[in-house]
Amino acid sequence: MISQNDIYHARILIVDDQPVNVELLQYLLQSSGYQAVSATTDPRVVAGWHAAQRYDLIILDLQMPDMSGFDVMAALKPLEADAWLPVLVVTAQPDHKIRALEMGARDFLSKPFDPLEVLTRIRNLLEVRLLHREVKRYNAGLEQTVRERTAELQRFRSAMDATADAIFLLDAASAELVDVNQGACRMLAYRSDELLGQSASRLGLGSPVALRALTGQLAIEGAPPMLQELELMRSDLVAVPVELNWQLMQRPDQPDVLLGVARDISERRLAAEQLEHMAHYDSLTGLPNRTLFFRTLENAVALAPEQDQCIVVMFIALDRFKSVNDTLGSLHGDELLRQFANRLMQCVRLRDTVGRMGGDEFALILGAPREQLDPVQTVHDVRAALRRPFELDGHRAELSASIGIAMYPDDASEAQALVQYADIAMERARQSGRDGFRFYTAGMNAQVAARLDLELALRRALEQEQLLLYYQPKVQLDTGELAGAEALLRWQRPDYGLVYPAEFVSVLEDTGLIVRVGAWIIDAACRQIGLWLRNGVGPVRVAVNVASRQFVECDLAQIVQSALQRHGVPPELLELELTETALMSNSERTIGVLAQLKALGMKVAIDDFGTGYSSLAYLQRFPIDKLKIDIAFVRDITTNPNDAAIARAIINMAHSLKLRVIAEGVETDDQLDYLRHSDCDEIQGFLFSQPLTAADMATLVGSGRGLAAYDVK
Numbered sequence: 001m002i003s004q005n006d007i008y009h010a011r012i013l014i015v016d017d018q019p020v021n022v023e024l025l026q027y028l029l030q031s032s033g034y035q036a037v038s039a040t041t042d043p044r045v046v047a048g049w050h051a052a053q054r055y056d057l058i059i060l061d062l063q064m065p066d067m068s069g070f071d072v073m074a075a076l077k078p079l080e081a082d083a084w085l086p087v088l089v090v091t092a093q094p095d096h097k098i099r100a101l102e103m104g105a106r107d108f109l110s111k112p113f114d115p116l117e118v119l120t121r122i123r124n125l126l127e128v129r130l131l132h133r134e135v136k137r138y139n140a141g142l143e144q145t146v147r148e149r150t151a152e153l154q155r156f157r158s159a160m161d162a163t164a165d166a167i168f169l170l171d172a173a174s175a176e177l178v179d180v181n182q183g184a185c186r187m188l189a190y191r192s193d194e195l196l197g198q199s200a201s202r203l204g205l206g207s208p209v210a211l212r213a214l215t216g217q218l219a220i221e222g223a224p225p226m227l228q229e230l231e232l233m234r235s236d237l238v239a240v241p242v243e244l245n246w247q248l249m250q251r252p253d254q255p256d257v258l259l260g261v262a263r264d265i266s267e268r269r270l271a272a273e274q275l276e277h278m279a280h281y282d283s284l285t286g287l288p289n290r291t292l293f294f295r296t297l298e299n300a301v302a303l304a305p306e307q308d309q310c311i312v313v314m315f316i317a318l319d320r321f322k323s324v325n326d327t328l329g330s331l332h333g334d335e336l337l338r339q340f341a342n343r344l345m346q347c348v349r350l351r352d353t354v355g356r357m358g359g360d361e362f363a364l365i366l367g368a369p370r371e372q373l374d375p376v377q378t379v380h381d382v383r384a385a386l387r388r389p390f391e392l393d394g395h396r397a398e399l400s401a402s403i404g405i406a407m408y409p410d411d412a413s414e415a416q417a418l419v420q421y422a423d424i425a426m427e428r429a430r431q432s433g434r435d436g437f438r439f440y441t442a443g444m445n446a447q448v449a450a451r452l453d454l455e456l457a458l459r460r461a462l463e464q465e466q467l468l469l470y471y472q473p474k475v476q477l478d479t480g481e482l483a484g485a486e487a488l489l490r491w492q493r494p495d496y497g498l499v500y501p502a503e504f505v506s507v508l509e510d511t512g513l514i515v516r517v518g519a520w521i522i523d524a525a526c527r528q529i530g531l532w533l534r535n536g537v538g539p540v541r542v543a544v545n546v547a548s549r550q551f552v553e554c555d556l557a558q559i560v561q562s563a564l565q566r567h568g569v570p571p572e573l574l575e576l577e578l579t580e581t582a583l584m585s586n587s588e589r590t591i592g593v594l595a596q597l598k599a600l601g602m603k604v605a606i607d608d609f610g611t612g613y614s615s616l617a618y619l620q621r622f623p624i625d626k627l628k629i630d631i632a633f634v635r636d637i638t639t640n641p642n643d644a645a646i647a648r649a650i651i652n653m654a655h656s657l658k659l660r661v662i663a664e665g666v667e668t669d670d671q672l673d674y675l676r677h678s679d680c681d682e683i684q685g686f687l688f689s690q691p692l693t694a695a696d697m698a699t700l701v702g703s704g705r706g707l708a709a710y711d712v713k
Contacts, residue, residue: 007034010056010126014039015046015072016090017064024113025059032119043067047075055086056129057122059109062091062100073103084225084245086129088121094271101268127163128261135247135259165263166232168205172248172256175200175211187242187264189235204232205244205260215258218248232262241269282356284334285341293355293363297415300353300367301408311408312366312375315422316344316382319400319434321360332392336399343385347378363419375405379437400435402426411440454507457493462516466492469524470691471542473700474662474684477675480707482700483682484541486577487525488691489517509547518550523563526574528694530567537698543575543605548582551589557596564600571601575626579607583622591622598623605662609650620657627654629680631665638670648678655679 012034014025022039029037038053040046043064050058058076062069069089076085085104091097092111100108106128107121166184170177180195188195188203201207206214218226226246231239242262249257280292288296300311318340325333337360344354344362353365366378382401390397404425406418421440429438461467471485491499508514525542532540550556564571576597583590583606594604605626629650633643647663654661663675666685675683688707692700 016061175208314364318360347381402430403437526563
């Protein structure tokens with residue numbers, strides 16, 4: 001019989017790397033009467049301690065830095081010959097609970113602790129642990145006298161009734177019930193006499209044939225207890241999921257007894273079902289997630305041939321969703337996605353599948369005989385559903401969608417390829433102006449492959465030093481002298497020749513490589529300026545372009561300062577050029593970075609001025625030295641009065657703010673003459689020089705050539 005004293009003297013070990021958790025559990029147990037409570041914050045010693053002390057209960061935290069609770073349980077298993085780990089795990093992760101129970105843990109505690117739950121679960125586990133010990137003692141006592149066996153049976157009877165678990169004793173030969181405890185009566189809602197009148201198969205314990213086979217397995221010398229998960233049947237025909245631990249009690253001159261200890265695992269089963277749902281359904285919309293969507297599509301593709309069906313996969317991306325999300329906030333953005341998911345469900349048949357692929361992307365699976373399938377009509381239904389405004393807590397939002405379509409077996413015969421092709425077609429629809437749809441064609445895949453090849457080649461270009469800089473000279477209009485140069489990126493691509501930025505800069509920006517390439521450009525320009533200084537060419541002021549992502553994703557000021565110091569370049573010989581868009585993206589951070597650069601003595605120019613914000617207000621906020629008139633206004637400056645007026649206005653505005661003005665793309669004498677008479681400060685363009693290699697630029701500087709005398713104002 002398990003006494004109160006036995007329970008309170010049970011050996012308990014607390015394992016947690018957080019001292020505060022150890023102290024909390026120690027205080028809770030000791031203040032409740034437990035006498036033999038030990039603790040450690042080092043999980044690596046647990047197996048050795050248990051081998052020496054044979055703890056009755058180990059309270060084990062799962063998440064520890066030096067050795068996880070799962071590793072501790074793996075180390076404990078060889079020490080428990082009957083595979084009964086006296087482990088109560090502590091975790092806040094539902095998926096960790098299931099895994100821990102599968103590895104042999106007996107129960108779990110959730111964080112934060114509920115003192116009543118902690119004490120109840122500890123007591124229950126200790127009762128079961130001590131009960132197993134009593135069972136072993138009982139088996140040993142069967143070899144003693146009848147009086148001793150009777151006394152032992154009574155103690156076992158008391159222990160059986162003391163535990164909350166259900167215990168069943170069956171005659172091993174006939175598989176008939178011979179005894180049960182009160183836990184079994186409570187679990188299955190029977191009186192004791194009623195329960196003993198039921199057959200084992202009726203209760204769900206197993207058929208006579210199965211139970212006798214189980215007895216045969218347990219009778220093998222050294223066989224461990226058998227653990228099963230099954231459902232027992234209550235008196236009201238409600239199924240109770242249980243974990244059933246079987247042991248064979250063999251006694252000399254006595255019938256063998258099959259002992260089954262059942263624990264209700266309804267809570268664990270519910271947690272597993274919830275985890276299963278979380279693993280396959282989107283928590284926001286309730287739609288199948290990417291994993292379940294692919295599994296459904298794979299099944300549909302596998303069945304399509306025998307059902308003579310055509311399958312359509314639609315990939316749907318909401319246009320401008322990020323703008324709505326940023327403007328109204330993520331809560332309203334989530335509500336919009338929920339509303340759209342509901343509308344999407346109404347656009348398809350019950351047998352079709354709607355899934356959320358992530359973010360603002362959804363997908364459909366439509367299946368039917370080819371003559372009954374009309375994907376275009378479904379597209380029209382989806383677009384019509386989007387045209388109705390979304391009501392978001394007093395705000396109205398209107399959206400469109402870009403839709404890509406791929407078909408089985410026309411485009412692909414595998415689920416992965418179908419989704420990939422539908423995604424490619426969706427991107428093409430988005431690039432074509434949004435609010436449209438495209439069917440996949442083989443040519444799209446070729447373009448995607450070419451884009452991927454370009455991206456990989458660009459990564460190699462940076463690693464293999466295939467990038468180089470050309471330099472386009474700038475000239476001062478008041479003196480005709482060389483004013484410096486702009487560094488222009490080129491790519492010497494193997495087997496292709498010299499590649500210009502227009503063909504690859506967009507890929508650099510999309511992939512984020514622009515940050516690494518931008519840092520390379522700064523370093524390469526400083527290296528060349530330093531070489532010119534040291535080899536007698538003299539000081540040459542060089543301007544480099546800076547992308548907006550360089551302000552956000554790296555320490556631009558540190559990169560520039562390091563390059564200047566590394567190559568021994570005075571700061572005034574390096575200029576930075578950035579677009580109005582780059583200037584206004586994260587403007588507060590940009591102002592701070594520019595202030596650091598200005599403190600070094602550098603000049604800052606706004607490139608392509610006139611094509612972005614073109615606001616006097618922002619020009620006053622930022623530490624700017626120069627404006628570059630975009631080539632779009634210079635090209636027709638002598639033939640288009642509007643362009644001429646804009647150029648003159650930019651020059652006058654800049655001068656009023658004490659800023660110098662550079663005109664780029666100057667190719668004719670008439671353009672030069674107009675800019676000279678409009679008091680423009682500097683020009684660059686093919687009229688004076690095309691972009692030059694570093695060597696040719698050095699030759700130009702050494703020649704002293706500038707604008708011809710008659711061109712100078």
